Amino acid sequence: MRTKNEVSDEKLRGGFYSPAPLVQLCLKRANDLTAKQNEKLRVLEPSAGDGAFIRGISQSPLTNRVNDITAIELIPTEADKARAALSESGLSGLVVTGNFLEWGETNKEKYDIMLANPPYVRFQFISDEDKQRAKTILTQNGISSSSVSNLWISVLLLGLSKLRTGGVFSVILPTEFLTGISASSIRNWLVANAENLHIDLFKPGSFPSVLQEVLVLTGQISDSSATSRFVRFSDHNGSVREWEHVINVGSGTWTNFLLTPKQNQAYVEAQHHSGTRKLHEIAKFSVSTVTGANNFFCVSEDTVAENGLDDWVLPLLSRTRYADGLIFTQQDYANLKASGVQSSLINFSSVNPDPMEFPIAKKYLGSGVHLGIDARYKCRIRTPWYRVPVVAPGELLLSKRSNKFPRVISNHANVYTTDTIYRGVLLPGSPVTADDFAATFHNSLTLLSAEIEGRNFGGGVLELVPSEVSSLILPITQGAGKHLPELDKLYREIGDSDEFIEATNRVVSELSPALDAEMLWTLHEARQDLNNRRIMRTHAKFFDL
Numbered sequence: 001m002r003t004k005n006e007v008s009d010e011k012l013r014g015g016f017y018s019p020a021p022l023v024q025l026c027l028k029r030a031n032d033l034t035a036k037q038n039e040k041l042r043v044l045e046p047s048a049g050d051g052a053f054i055r056g057i058s059q060s061p062l063t064n065r066v067n068d069i070t071a072i073e074l075i076p077t078e079a080d081k082a083r084a085a086l087s088e089s090g091l092s093g094l095v096v097t098g099n100f101l102e103w104g105e106t107n108k109e110k111y112d113i114m115l116a117n118p119p120y121v122r123f124q125f126i127s128d129e130d131k132q133r134a135k136t137i138l139t140q141n142g143i144s145s146s147s148v149s150n151l152w153i154s155v156l157l158l159g160l161s162k163l164r165t166g167g168v169f170s171v172i173l174p175t176e177f178l179t180g181i182s183a184s185s186i187r188n189w190l191v192a193n194a195e196n197l198h199i200d201l202f203k204p205g206s207f208p209s210v211l212q213e214v215l216v217l218t219g220q221i222s223d224s225s226a227t228s229r230f231v232r233f234s235d236h237n238g239s240v241r242e243w244e245h246v247i248n249v250g251s252g253t254w255t256n257f258l259l260t261p262k263q264n265q266a267y268v269e270a271q272h273h274s275g276t277r278k279l280h281e282i283a284k285f286s287v288s289t290v291t292g293a294n295n296f297f298c299v300s301e302d303t304v305a306e307n308g309l310d311d312w313v314l315p316l317l318s319r320t321r322y323a324d325g326l327i328f329t330q331q332d333y334a335n336l337k338a339s340g341v342q343s344s345l346i347n348f349s350s351v352n353p354d355p356m357e358f359p360i361a362k363k364y365l366g367s368g369v370h371l372g373i374d375a376r377y378k379c380r381i382r383t384p385w386y387r388v389p390v391v392a393p394g395e396l397l398l399s400k401r402s403n404k405f406p407r408v409i410s411n412h413a414n415v416y417t418t419d420t421i422y423r424g425v426l427l428p429g430s431p432v433t434a435d436d437f438a439a440t441f442h443n444s445l446t447l448l449s450a451e452i453e454g455r456n457f458g459g460g461v462l463e464l465v466p467s468e469v470s471s472l473i474l475p476i477t478q479g480a481g482k483h484l485p486e487l488d489k490l491y492r493e494i495g496d497s498d499e500f501i502e503a504t505n506r507v508v509s510e511l512s513p514a515l516d517a518e519m520l521w522t523l524h525e526a527r528q529d530l531n532n533r534r535i536m537r538t539h540a541k542f543f544d545l
Contacts, residue, residue, distance in 0.1 A: 017049040018117040018172055022216060023056040025200060026170035029218040030113050031062050033168040033196060037112070040067030043093075044111040046100045046118065046159045048073040051085030053115045058089035062113075069093030070111070072100045100155060101133040110164040117172040118152035118159075126151060137161075143185040150176075153186050160194075163221045169194075170218040175201075177215065178254040179455070188249045190229075194219040197231040201258070201533075233257065255452045258533065263526035266519050267452075270445050271473050275512040280470035282432060285398055285424040287466065288417040289345065289391045292378025294318070296368050297388055298342040298418060308360035312352055313344035314390065317415040320399040320407055325488040326438050328397070333413040345416050348386050355386070390416065394423025395434040401463045404496035404531065405447045406454075410438040410484065422469065435481030441474065442487075442501055443508045444524040445515065449473040451530040460535040477511040498528070 034041060041062070045053050048071035057063055069091055073079035079097040086093055096103060123131050134154035135145035141157050148154070152173065160169060177183050178199075190197060200216040228248040235241045245257045245264065256264055270276060279285075291297040298318050304310060315333055317323060322336055337343045348355050355361035365386055368374060374385040382388075393416050397409040400420055408424070411434075417423055426434060440446075453468040464472075487507070491500055505520040 018052040020052070020056070022117075022172050022202075022214070023052050024060070025216050026053070026115055026172065026218070027056050027060040027062055029170040029198060029200075029216065030115065030168050031060065031065075033218065033220055034062075034065070034113065037065075039112075041065050041112040042067055042109075043069045043113045043115065044159060044162055045069065045071040046114070046116050046155055048079065048082040048095060049117070050078050051082035051095075052117075054082060054085040054089055054091070054093075057115075058085075058091060063089075063091070066091060070096070070109075072096045072098055072103050074099055099130065101130055101137070101158065104137075104158045104162070105133070107162070109162070110167070111162050112164065112167050114159045114163055114167070114169040115171070116156065116159055116169070118155040120174055121151045123149050123151065138185070141189060143189065147185055148182050150182065153183065156186060157189065160221065165221055165223045167221045168218070169220075170216060172214055173217050175213040175215050177217065178258070181253070184252065187251070187254060190217075190219060191231075191247055191249045191251075192225050192227070193222055195222040195226075195229060196220045197229055199231060199233050201233060201235045201237075231257065253452070255530070258530060259526045263522055263529070266522040267445075267448060267526060270515065270519060270523060273514055275514055276445070276473050276475050278470065279472040279474055281427070282430050282474060282476075283396065283424050283426050283437060285394075285396070285422040285466055285469045287391075287419050288394070288421055288423045289388060290378060290419045291345075291388050292376050292382075293368075293373045294342075294418055294420075296371070296373050297346045299344050299346060300340050300342055301337045301344065302340065304344050307364040308358065309344075309346060309364065312346050312348055312355060312361065314347050315413065315415045316343055316345040317397065317411075317413075317417055317421065318342040320397065320409065320421055323397075323409050325492040326408070326442075326484060327410045327435075327488045328413050328415060330413050333415060345388075345390065345418070346386075347388065347390050348384075349390065350387065391423065393417070394425055396424030396426075396437060398422040398424055398464075398469065401457075401461050403460060403462070403535070405442065405501075406450055406462065406464060407496075408438050408441040410434050422464075422466065431476055431478055433481050435484045436477060436479065437474075439480040439484040439487055440477045440504060440508050440511075442504045443475060444501060444505055444520050444527050445508075446472055446474050447501065448523050448527040448530070451527060451534065456534050462534060475508050475512045475515055477508055480507055480511055483507045498524075501527075 043066055054069060054071060057066060069086065070093060071082055073082050073095065076097050079095055083095040086095055134151055137154045137158050138145045138148055156171060163169060197219040202214065228246050230244050231247050232242060232244050243260045245261060247257060256267060298316055304313055317328060322341060323332065355365060368386065373379055379385040393411055393414050395411055397411050397417060398421065399406050400422055449472045450464060453471045454462045454464045457463055487504060490503055494500055501524065505524065508515055509517050509520055
């Protein structure tokens with residue numbers, strides 16, 4: 001975890017300001033929802049920055065309908081810019097130099113519109129006083145403060161509380177709003193308390209200096225609470241696609257609502273099909289050996305020979321990229337050793353000879369001390385520091401992080417792995433074998449569930465933690481193992497391709513007829529949509545609205 005002095009002032013204040021295209025869209029959405037209101041409108045802007053929304057209002061259809069603007073900005077130099085923008089606009093209003101959380105404690109006025117790009121900053125980077133204010137806001141809205149770790153949620157809730165019944169909000173948010181566990185509280189609050197909810201989705205690039213995808217959330221404070229709402233989605237990816245979902249309070253993440261209703265319905269039906277199971281009902285995947293220093297304890301064949309380590313090494317697959325197919329065989333391992341990459345895990349277990357009694361092995365350990373390996377956290381809490389608690393190999397291996405999709409490998413060579421690869425074991429009484437599992441894992445249903453359950457990182461990387469792996473949906477396909485050699489051969493030839501997924505789908509539909517070709521094709525398109533959205537983050541440019 002980084003401390004305050006390890007990040008920029010810009011990051012500390014969450015001050016990545018609003019680009020004009022997003023400002024224009026927020027204003028359009030707010031104008032549309034208030035079009036039937038005849039009275040002059042009062043506008044609140046909780047994090048004014050340099051005045052982007054103020055400038056936007058002065059150039060939008062709202063300009064003749066706004067009575068006054070109240071804008072709050074923490075940074076004095078930015079508040080001055082916002083104040084200048086207000087003066088140039090000719091609009092009435094006030095720019096307050098101050099803390100919105102503190103301002104909100106005493107200001108009891110109500111507003112017609114809130115426009116915002118809330119500061120995106122973690123609680124660890126704000127003062128204790130602001131942290132307490134933020135947590136108080138959460139508590140007042142029935143949200144556990146322990147479940148939230150970022151300031152934008154509290155700022156958004158406080159801003160929403162300043163709107164009158166029927167008041168409109170249009171805000172720029174990180175897409176964490178849709179997928180983040182900590183954001184589930186604000187999603188549930190909105191379903192319960194707001195109507196006319198509308199989410200605009202975009203390619204990345206709206207914040208030039210931030211690798212962060214954003215969305216625009218618009219809605220209206222309802223005069224009654226509800227347990228479900230219609231939510232409209234607009235996907236601005238070239239042409240605009242639109243769809244609606246009914247979303248319930250407690251729906252979990254909203255990733256699956258990025259799918260069209262047809263796609264989402266197919267996913268729901270497949271989850272409840274008698275021929276599918278949650279992964280945790282079939283197998284368990286867990287973290288493999290944690291060395292604390294993989295580059296020291298994971299070594300090549302040359303390093304083993306040069307340091308006389310033959311008595312202390314175990315066969316290792318250190319990265320799934322070193323496995324060419326869906327089966328990792330003894331021949332694959334022999335090829336890996338010959339390639340010169342890390343292929344052995346050093347195991348100074350107490351059941352092995354004491355390396356300190358062998359000069360050449362002792363010298364290798366001395367080189368580790370010289371490099372400070374012994375002082376690393378995972379090493380220094382062990383006695384002795386070089387005795388790694390080795391975890392037994394798994395029948396199945398699963399990539400922790402992936403690009404196009406996660407891959408499961410049947411571990412025929414019985415190799416060990418580190419924490420970059422999860423180890424899987426079938427549960428007692430499992431209806432499938434390890435080869436059955438590996439043969440059909442890469443179908444559209446399971447890979448779609450990986451996109452929905454997993455988390456996204458910079459560069460379009462998909463990561464699954466063990467709890468998310470356990471929630472994946474798998475078809476039960478007894479006898480699929482007979483197809484594993486042909487699928488393994490195909491993967492070795494074409495790799496992470498749609499053709500490979502389609503071949504797996506054909507095996508699944510043959511062995512589980514209710515998951516027919518039409519349903520699997522719908523799920524295939526759904527997975528492609530989410531996959532493209534994730535990977536697109538690295539390459540796409542923001543478009544003109």
